[in-house]
Amino acid sequence: MSAQSASESPKPIELKDPVMAAFLAWLIPGLGHLYQGRIAKGILFLVGILGIFMYGVYLGGDREVGWGRVVYMSFRPEDQRLHFLCQVGVGLPAMPAVIQAVRVRSERAPLWGCLMAPPRLPSDRSSDRPTLDDLHKRLHHYFELGTLYTMIAGLLNILAIYDAWAGPVLEESVKEEKEEKDSSPAEVESSSGGSDVKASESGAEGDCASKPG
C-alpha cells in the first residue's frame, strides 16, 4: 500500500487566493471551499456548521420572544455576552445580532421580530422586551443548548477557515514522504506548485487506510 502510494504524486489543491478564501469561509461556512472548487468539503461545511448553527437558533427562541435569542451581542457592564465571540465565527448568519445591538444601543426597536436581539436590562424600564432572566424562564434548558450549539458552530468554522486558508493538515506519513521528496534537488526542480498550492493526501490514501485508528 505504502509503495503504491509513494509512486503516485500527491494531487495538488489549488487554494486560489487563500486570504479571499478564508474571508469567504468566515462569511458563510463552506463558501471559501466552494470558491476554491473544493465542492464536497464546501457542502459538508455548509450543511454541517450552518445546520447546527440554525438548530441552535431554533432551540434558543420561539415565536413569542423571537428566534435566536441565544445569539446576541452585548458588552454592557450588566450583561457581558462573551459567548458571542465564539458565535461570530460563523460569519454572516450571526450578523443580525450586530445590527440589533446597534439599534438597541441607539434606543430604537429591534427588527425582524426580535431575531438575535439583546435582552432588556433589568434596570431599563423603557420597553417590555424580555430580560435575560425572562428568556431563561421561558426557554428553560433550551437556552443553554442553543447557546452551546451556536458557539460550537462558530468555533468549528474557525477550523474550516484555517482549512480554506492553508489546506488540510497533512497526515504524518504524507508529511514525511513530502519532506523526502523536497530533500531531493531533482524533485524540487520538477515540482512546479506555487505557495498557494498544497499537496493533498488523496494520492496517498492507502497510507491513511493502513494506519490504525
Added chain:
Amino acid sequence: MWPSVIFAQLGWSYFWYAAPLVAVISLVYAATRHEDLRSIFRHAFGCATWIVGLMVVVGVVMAVISAWL
C-alpha cells in the same frame, strides 16, 4: 440500579442533543485533515467513536462517584 436512577433523573432524551454535535464535530475535524471524502468519513467515524467512548467512560466514572456521595 443506581446509574439508571441517575440517568432517569437526568432524562435520557437529553443525550439525543449530543448526537448532532458529535457527528458534525467529527466530520469537520476529519475534513480539516483530509481532502478525500472516503478518508474524511473513515476518520470521522473513528473520531465519533472515540468521543462517544470518552463520554461513556466519563459518565460511568461520574455515576460511580455520585453513588458514593
